Amino acid sequence: MTPSPILAVRGLTKNFRSGPSVVHAVRDVDLDVGGGEVVLIMGPSGSGKTTLLLMLGALLRPTSGTVTVQGPAGPVDLTAAGERALPALRAVTFGFVFQDYALLGALTAAENVEVACNLAGVAGRAASARAASLLDRVGLADRARFRPAQLSGGEQQRVAVARALANDPRVLLADEPTANLDAAHGRDLARLLRMLADEARAVVIVSHDTRLREIADRVLWLEDGQFRELASMARDPVCGMDVERTGPHLERDGAIYWFCSAGCRDEFAEGSRTKPLHRHRLPAEPRTARSNGATDGMRGT
């Protein structure tokens, strides 16, 4: 159990109806995230990651279950809140970072952050000063007057992070924040998210990007809308993704190699005809200094 979690999720479930069929996108998920903690949620496409993140941020109503956040005046059950109360609750609790940055193209970096400050209740010169200070925090003081089109992808994403901090949120939710970034910018952004968590925020990241494992305290694997034990996963030696030991695989020299797709398997088989094989590795453990173990945060935390 995480001591005094900022975010506590119990029995969270989301079913989507599509004509006569029902998609069980998220099934009975439990999760606790404490301040200072980075939780990385990985899993195959369509496993429910974005649906789960949207429910955590009160952007999507669950079919059942609860999401409780520690507010300034005590715990608040977001799922029990009325529709009209949700925008205000979101505004004091969450910062959102999405993969497409979603900056306003006609505004400068500073103005983009200022608008978010205005929405958080800070106006006029105070908003300008706060925007400048937030851009400084993310290392973009010298780009404040640039428009998004004049910024690199990494810089745009950092503006998006500054914007997400406008309300000084206790919970930061990020959906594929590094998806459009090259290796160096991806690493920079990962470090920034780590630093923000270290200021007693709860950070939940949904991503396929294995680079983010380096900054995560816990890595959870979502499959078919449920958390599975990461220890039972293998790592695709071609793309580096964590994969279940049920899909495409190949046996060589007494070792079994697992892949996310037949494409990766074929690439590996092709490469192994020309290069010496490396034995398949189990996924690395999350960082030990802060880690509560790969399976923490799953059912029964």
Ligand SMILES: Nc1ncnc2c1ncn2[C@@H]1O[C@H](COP(=O)(O)OP(=O)(O)OP(=O)(O)O)[C@@H](O)[C@H]1O
């Ligand atoms: N509005 C919706 N209506 C119907 N089905 C939906 C809706 N949103 C998501 N789904 C379904 O729910 C399941 C989970 O979708 P979700 O987007 O959460 O997956 P994901 O793990 O984030 O995928 P990816 O990694 O590809 O982004 C999918 O089968 C998807 O088709």
